Amino acid sequence: MEVTYLTAINQALHEEMRRDENVFVMGEDVAELGGAFKVTEGLLQAFGGDRVIDTPIAETVIVGAAIGAAIMGMRPVVEMQFGDFISCAFDQIVNTAATLRYRHGGRAACPLVVRAPSGAGIHGALFHSQNPEAWFTRVPGLKVVAPATAYDAKGLLKSAIRDDNPIIYFEHKRLYRSIKENLPDGDFTVPIGVAENRHPGRDLSIITYGGTLHQCLDATQIVEKEDGLSVEVIDLRSLLPLDRDAILATARKTGKVLIVHEDRLTGGFGGEIAAIIGEHAFDSLDGPVRRLAALDTHTAFSPPLEEYILPNTNKIVEAIRSLAAY
Amino acid sequence: MATEVIMPQMGESVVEGTVTKWLVKEGDMVKEDQSLCEISTDKVDTEIPSPSAGVIAKLVAAEGQTLPIGAVIAVIEAPGAAAAAESRAPALAAAVRQSERRPSAALAEAAPARPAPRMPAAAPSSPAIAAAAVSSEPIAAAPAASVSNVTPIRPASIPAAASGAGRRYSPVVLRMAEEQHIDLSMVPATGLGGRISKRDVERYLESLRPGNQSAARANGSAGHASAAAAGAVQPPSPAGAAGASAPAPAVAPATAAIFRPPVYQPREGDTVEPFNRRRKLIAEHMVFSKTHSPHVPTVAEVDLTRVTALREQHKRDFAAREGFALTLLPFAVMAAVRALKEFPRMNASVVGDSLVVRREINLGVAMDAEEGLLVPVIRAAETMSLTGLAREIERLRHKVQDKAITADDLAGGSFTLSNPGREGNLYGFAIINQPQVGILRMGEVKKRPVVVEVDGADAIAIRTMMYLALSYDHRVIDGVLGNRFLYRASRILEESDFEL
Numbered sequence: 093m094e095v096t097y098l099t100a101i102n103q104a105l106h107e108e109m110r111r112d113e114n115v116f117v118m119g120e121d122v123a124e125l126g127g128a129f130k131v132t133e134g135l136l137q138a139f140g141g142d143r144v145i146d147t148p149i150a151e152t153v154i155v156g157a158a159i160g161a162a163i164m165g166m167r168p169v170v171e172m173q174f175g176d177f178i179s180c181a182f183d184q185i186v187n188t189a190a191t192l193r194y195r196h197g198g199r200a201a202c203p204l205v206v207r208a209p210s211g212a213g214i215h216g217a218l219f220h221s222q223n224p225e226a227w228f229t230r231v232p233g234l235k236v237v238a239p240a241t242a243y244d245a246k247g248l249l250k251s252a253i254r255d256d257n258p259i260i261y262f263e264h265k266r267l268y269r270s271i272k273e274n275l276p277d278g279d280f281t282v283p284i285g286v287a288e289n290r291h292p293g294r295d296l297s298i299i300t301y302g303g304t305l306h307q308c309l310d311a312t313q314i315v316e317k318e319d320g321l322s323v324e325v326i327d328l329r330s331l332l333p334l335d336r337d338a339i340l341a342t343a344r345k346t347g348k349v350l351i352v353h354e355d356r357l358t359g360g361f362g363g364e365i366a367a368i369i370g371e372h373a374f375d376s377l378d379g380p381v382r383r384l385a386a387l388d389t390h391t392a393f394s395p396p397l398e399e400y401i402l403p404n405t406n407k408i409v410e411a412i413r414s415l416a417a418y
Numbered sequence: 419m420a421t422e423v424i425m426p427q428m429g430e431s432v433v434e435g436t437v438t439k440w441l442v443k444e445g446d447m448v449k450e451d452q453s454l455c456e457i458s459t460d461k462v463d464t465e466i467p468s469p470s471a472g473v474i475a476k477l478v479a480a481e482g483q484t485l486p487i488g489a490v491i492a493v494i495e496a497p498g499a500a501a502a503a504e505s506r507a508p509a510l511a512a513a514v515r516q517s518e519r520r521p522s523a524a525l526a527e528a529a530p531a532r533p534a535p536r537m538p539a540a541a542p543s544s545p546a547i548a549a550a551a552v553s554s555e556p557i558a559a560a561p562a563a564s565v566s567n568v569t570p571i572r573p574a575s576i577p578a579a580a581s582g583a584g585r586r587y588s589p590v591v592l593r594m595a596e597e598q599h600i601d602l603s604m605v606p607a608t609g610l611g612g613r614i615s616k617r618d619v620e621r622y623l624e625s626l627r628p629g630n631q632s633a634a635r636a637n638g639s640a641g642h643a644s645a646a647a648a649g650a651v652q653p654p655s656p657a658g659a660a661g662a663s664a665p666a667p668a669v670a671p672a673t674a675a676i677f678r679p680p681v682y683q684p685r686e687g688d689t690v691e692p693f694n695r696r697r698k699l700i701a702e703h704m705v706f707s708k709t710h711s712p713h714v715p716t717v718a719e720v721d722l723t724r725v726t727a728l729r730e731q732h733k734r735d736f737a738a739r740e741g742f743a744l745t746l747l748p749f750a751v752m753a754a755v756r757a758l759k760e761f762p763r764m765n766a767s768v769v770g771d772s773l774v775v776r777r778e779i780n781l782g783v784a785m786d787a788e789e790g791l792l793v794p795v796i797r798a799a800e801t802m803s804l805t806g807l808a809r810e811i812e813r814l815r816h817k818v819q820d821k822a823i824t825a826d827d828l829a830g831g832s833f834t835l836s837n838p839g840r841e842g843n844l845y846g847f848a849i850i851n852q853p854q855v856g857i858l859r860m861g862e863v864k865k866r867p868v869v870v871e872v873d874g875a876d877a878i879a880i881r882t883m884m885y886l887a888l889s890y891d892h893r894v895i896d897g898v899l900g901n902r903f904l905y906r907a908s909r910i911l912e913e914s915d916f917e918l
Contacts, residue, residue, distance in 0.1 A: 295617070347588070347590045347616045348616075374589050375589045375590060375592075375593045376589070376590050376593075377588055377589045377590055378588045378589075378590045378591065378615055378616035379588055379615075414610075417609065417610045418609055418610045418613065418615070
């Protein structure tokens with residue numbers, strides 16, 4: 093059966109809660125309302141109020157309470173209603189969850205999943221459009237994933253719930269109902285830290301993750317048809333740990349790399365990827381490593397301005413053409 | 419007050435010059451406009467006049483050293499300021515000595531007078547410059563030349579050819595050049611701003627692969643057999659086409675580049691003449707032309723009896739009127755120009771993957787010169803009368819003789835005529851002057867018995883004959899066109915319908 097990205101997440105939650113009674117869900121409006129986006133719909137009816145808990149509007153409390161539960165052996169999955177507000181819980185995530193294992197000689201686990209609906213392109217303006225992944229990708233002790241397909245959304249969430257480390261799970265809001273695919277029956281997981289080659293190519297590589305994957309694939313089709321260019325598209329899927337081998341393999345193969353993400357350019361994760369390539373694949377480069385990202389400003393509410401600020405298929409096509417011509 | 423003498427701009431496309439000889443020494447008093455040194459560039463040789471009067475405080479450039487346009491080659495102190503210059507001189511001298519020590523031992527041995535390798539501005543091997551390519555920012559302009567950075571930074575691992583052309587290459591292109599022993603100046607560039615891309619190198623390697631041609635023939639590939647029927651020259655297969663059926667040895671994709679002549683063993687009495695700048699450029703140009711353009715040699719027999727009679731008839735008046743002798747050359751030039759007008763595709767250039775047909779006929783005429791052949795260009799030759807062509811040839815010949823030829827005199831040719839002349843040259847085939855597509859070469863003019871038709875009957879007559887040879891680029895000129903053009907040029911000469 094074809095399921096949306098949103099349904100895939102919902103299925104993963106149902107299946108994991110059935111599989112392991114230590115798994116429980118917490119967040120703002122996740123129980124009675126079924127979540128602001130209906131991601132947690134049906135969980136309250138299926139598992140009851142002890143395992144599907146509405147909380148006050150206080151992200152630091154949500155994450156703090158979840159960390160305590162995780163230390164005691166539970167497997168909390170908490171929702172930040174919008175990923176933008178994860179900054180309220182920043183201290184709990186960065187100073188508490190991420191350091192637990194280090195503070196206790198490796199003996200304390202913190203099996204926590206923080207679901208962060210993120211991303212722009214839905215006219216959500218400044219507080220409902222952010223891509224905060226780069227604040228966490230430099231924190232040892234965390235894992236950061238950003239699925240771009242329904243299959244990965246389900247498989248990575250299951251892997252995250254079963255992992256003994258705190259995981260930030262970025263789910264892209266624009267993908268919730270815009271993509272659909274057939275998922276296999278039965279239980280499956282997607283390994284954390286492994287990238288996926290979505291479209292093998294020869295002339296140039298795009299490295300991306302999350303919401304921009306689909307724009308990159310569309311752009312790849314366009315340049316293949318109109319310019320005869322063969323473009324490889326790597327979907328990172330996990331940002332921490334990072335699949336450096338996949339990054340270096342594609343850079344060495346094509347010699348030209350375009351990095352695309354929806355987060356802002358400066359300090360965005362693309363800089364890290366570019367640095368890895370520059371350091372370890374320098375003698376395979378046939379052109380500058382290029383980045384295409386949101387402009388260094390806040391996402392505007394006005395649709396034309398939002399379009400102007402964010403990467404899109406046309407901008408990716410242009411970037412491919414200019415790098416291919418280099 | 420010190421004045422810096424810089425390497426001047428000597429033509430649009432000139433990027434550097436070599437100081438061949440200093441005419442002054444340090445401490446000399448010089449007047450404004452006094453010649454300071456002789457320089458040679460890839461286009462012209464000239465002298466640099468002093469920009470001001472004063473004392474030569476420092477000769478920055480050594481004889482034989484090649485520097486980019488704008489680089490400081492000497493420092494002149496105003497009279498009276500010489501003492502101040504003294505204190506600066508040692509540091510400058512040290513910098514120069516440092517730069518002189520760098521050329522590799524092999525180069526120094528083979529050619530002691532060889533110019534030092536080029537400026538870092540042109541060298542892609544500097545990690546700082548190359549690393550700039552990683553950011554998405556536009557690559558900063560190369561640092562301006564100064565005395566201190568004359569020292570070229572060139573790790574031993576990078577082939578000389580890679581950094582020699584004054585271009586910058588991406589890291590992967592440099593690495594491939596090193597691994598495959600490629601002279602990057604031979605690789606046609608399709609990248610932005612004339613850059614050589616990785617694909618360009620791959621295509622070039624593919625074109626060199628010997629397996630492509632011979633193996634395809636051995637397999638009797640139908641596609642190749644029919645293509646071969648059109649001409650003697652087999653085009654290199656596009657990437658991957660023949661590769662599958664004819665796996666080439668992986669070890670030596672660039673067989674031609676791997677050959678090394680035997681090491682020279684000096685013998686008493688031998689003299690070593692290092693290539694001068696012009697000779698070096700001629701050599702590079704000739705090798706480039708031969709490896710890039712499949713030359714088809716074609717030769718026509720031309721009866722010059724009428725033209726020589728016309729010349730005899732007018733030569734006295736002409737010399738009296740014009741002050742120089744009327745030779746056969748303007749007639750041949752005129753015949754070439756008229757034939758080019760009829761076949762404009764011969765008046766063309768190869769630019770990348772395109773043939774550019776030129777509107778103006780800018781006819782290059784090869785002329786002998788002391789340091790090597792020069793090909794000055796007669797501009798808009800299609801607008802000139804025979805006398806006009808003769809005058810222009812004479813004017814250019816004088817400039818060549820007086821070493822007054824400029825880079826602009828030599829630029830922009832669209833076709834070339836060569837006339838090595840004199841005895842012993844029955845005929846020969848010239849090498850195409852790139853990026854043109856053809857070159858005519860005149861053979862020896864000689865009386866011969868030939869069969870002619872007189873009133874319907876064959877007879878043997880003594881005629882003034884010449885072989886006119888055409889080399890054309892078979893990438894862009896097919897046999898039919900080449901032959902028709904040559905035939906027309908020879909007929910025009912034979913018919914001798916010229917006005918004097």
